Amino acid sequence: MSEFKTVAKASDLADGELRAFNVNGISVAVANVEGTLYAFGNICTHRRCPLAKGELEGTEVTCPCHGSMFDVTNGAVLQGPAEEPVGSYAIRVEGEEIQVAV
Amino acid sequence: MPSTYLIVGASLAGASAAVTLRDEGFDGNLILIGEELHAPYERPPLPAPRSLRATPASKEYLRGEEPFDKALLHPPGFYEEIGVETRFGVRATQVDPSDKVVELDDNDRLQYDKLLITTGSRNRRLEISGKDLEGVCYLRTVGDCDRIRAQAATGRKAVVVGMGFIGCEVTSSLRQLGLEVTAVLPGVPLKRALGEEVGRVIEEFHRDHGIEMLLGDSVTALDGVDHVERATTKRGRLIECDFVVVGVGVEPVTDLLAHSGVELDNGILVDEYCRTNVDGIYAAGDVANHFHPVFERHIRVEHWDNAAKQGAAAAQSMLGKRTQYDAVPWFWSDQYEYNLQYFGFSAEWDELAVRGSLEQRDFVAFYLQGGRLLASAGIGRARDLRRTAALIKAKTSVPTAELVDDEVDLRKLIPLSNCSGADNR
Numbered sequence: 001m002s003e004f005k006t007v008a009k010a011s012d013l014a015d016g017e018l019r020a021f022n023v024n025g026i027s028v029a030v031a032n033v034e035g036t037l038y039a040f041g042n043i044c045t046h047r048r049c050p051l052a053k054g055e056l057e058g059t060e061v062t063c064p065c066h067g068s069m070f071d072v073t074n075g076a077v078l079q080g081p082a083e084e085p086v087g088s089y090a091i092r093v094e095g096e097e098i099q100v101a102v
Numbered sequence: 103m104p105s106t107y108l109i110v111g112a113s114l115a116g117a118s119a120a121v122t123l124r125d126e127g128f129d130g131n132l133i134l135i136g137e138e139l140h141a142p143y144e145r146p147p148l149p150a151p152r153s154l155r156a157t158p159a160s161k162e163y164l165r166g167e168e169p170f171d172k173a174l175l176h177p178p179g180f181y182e183e184i185g186v187e188t189r190f191g192v193r194a195t196q197v198d199p200s201d202k203v204v205e206l207d208d209n210d211r212l213q214y215d216k217l218l219i220t221t222g223s224r225n226r227r228l229e230i231s232g233k234d235l236e237g238v239c240y241l242r243t244v245g246d247c248d249r250i251r252a253q254a255a256t257g258r259k260a261v262v263v264g265m266g267f268i269g270c271e272v273t274s275s276l277r278q279l280g281l282e283v284t285a286v287l288p289g290v291p292l293k294r295a296l297g298e299e300v301g302r303v304i305e306e307f308h309r310d311h312g313i314e315m316l317l318g319d320s321v322t323a324l325d326g327v328d329h330v331e332r333a334t335t336k337r338g339r340l341i342e343c344d345f346v347v348v349g350v351g352v353e354p355v356t357d358l359l360a361h362s363g364v365e366l367d368n369g370i371l372v373d374e375y376c377r378t379n380v381d382g383i384y385a386a387g388d389v390a391n392h393f394h395p396v397f398e399r400h401i402r403v404e405h406w407d408n409a410a411k412q413g414a415a416a417a418q419s420m421l422g423k424r425t426q427y428d429a430v431p432w433f434w435s436d437q438y439e440y441n442l443q444y445f446g447f448s449a450e451w452d453e454l455a456v457r458g459s460l461e462q463r464d465f466v467a468f469y470l471q472g473g474r475l476l477a478s479a480g481i482g483r484a485r486d487l488r489r490t491a492a493l494i495k496a497k498t499s500v501p502t503a504e505l506v507d508d509e510v511d512l513r514k515l516i517p518l519s520n521c522s523g524a525d526n527r
Contacts, residue, residue: 055488
């Protein structure tokens with residue numbers, strides 16, 4: 001069972017915002033969708049572009065480079081070119097702290 | 103009698119149309135004809151997104167990073183599975199609309215009820231002395247790509263003629279394979295598409311990667327014994343080389359429509375619904391000069407995303423659905439560490455506005471005509487770029503001051519009535 005690590009303050013990530021954090025050497029993107037937080041792999045499985053630089057619309061994130069779309073709630077591919085899902089990670093808020101387990 | 107739909111051109115557009123026809127429930131005969139022996143695959147020179155199925159950009163194939171199977175649009179057996187009869191390795195030579203017949207070069211004649219042409223384009227050839235020497239390569243088919251790979255495996259020095267998207271990407275791929283490259287080109291790279299200012303950014307990053315760029319020059323002769331050994335330029339440069347890659351543009355393949363009565367002008371002229379002037383004949387992809395409702399003119403787009411989406415749109419139209427094809431063209435080009443993207447279409451513009459910095463290779467360039475945004479191009483600002491698609495679709499004038507202001511969210515400039523335009527992907 002992996003441990004939860006603090007990545008940011010809850011107040012740092014506004015609704016609709018998307019940011020990347022390094023958690024134990026893994027680049028993890030955290031999205032705030034209407035107050036619910038999701039953590040998923042930041043690196044697109046197609047050509048390794050950072051998804052946190054892409055567009056977040058609802059629970060869908062679009063890769064900035066080639067337009068692959070992923071479901072931020074589970075990392076699934078919604079539209080190619082990517083074929084493989086990105087990781088999906090446990091996330092919680094402890095007090096004021098956003099914590100992710102990879 | 104079930105009806106028969108023929109698709110001529112086993113290309114991305116053709117494959118996309120075939121899949122769409124079956125998805126939409128077409129249960130007649132469906133025949134896909136292709137000149138190459140392969141099932142439809144991602145052609146090397148087409149660097150753009152794929153919405154059908156995930157397949158790799160073939161620069162990776164060129165660099166030997168991915169096997170050919172990965173470039174196939176669909177796995178072996180797929181077409182059989184969805185009930186598409188394939189005829190690969192034959193060329194359609196003639197369309198006769200009065201008898202509704204397509205003639206093939208194996209002397210077969212196929213009857214059709216509806217016909218879709220997705221023959222794409224072919225490379226323009228250099229017409230200079232030495233053009234037929236070994237080691238003079240073009241890039242379109244997988245065979246072309248294999249030839250370049252073989253040359254790059256043993257060669258050390260390449261000359262690239264022309265720096266359109268194909269030339270730029272081949273140059274970058276060869277460099278990444280460790281080869282020396284001299285590029286010979288008339289003006290800045292991608293000038294016709296991107297203009298002088300943005301073209302200079304492309305020029306500079308190629309120079310920074312060690313490419314010798316001979317601007318304002320052209321190759322006038324190639325020579326060598328059997329195999330090319332050197333290129334001579336108009337300005338008198340002699341460039342020793344192991345091989346040459348030519349990327350001097352493409353032209354639509356419309357030969358089979360000569361004498362058919364189908365109107366041709368820079369490809370096959372089609373309306374908003376991908377219909378030609380001849381009843382029952384449609385066209386999509388690189389070969390189609392399509393009347394685009396957003397730009398209110400005919401445009402012919404030679405990129406992946408358009409081929410996939412327009413092929414699907416043509417299929418819908420064949421089934422009698424009245425939906426205009428109005429997607430904003432989009433393509434990307436990966437060169438070295440740079441991901442260049444382009445939205446829209448602008449053959450000419452009277453204003454170029456820039457958000458960010460051209461020097462730092464972190465920008466969005468806006469191409470405007472009469473205050474209206476026609477196209478955008480950029481590096482490193484994908485989020486902003488993607489947001490311009492809806493602005494282009496909105497067809498309204500946009501204030502330059504706000505376009506270039508980093509603080510302004512481009513989504514705020516979209517008129518409310520056009521919010522649906524944001525769906526463009």
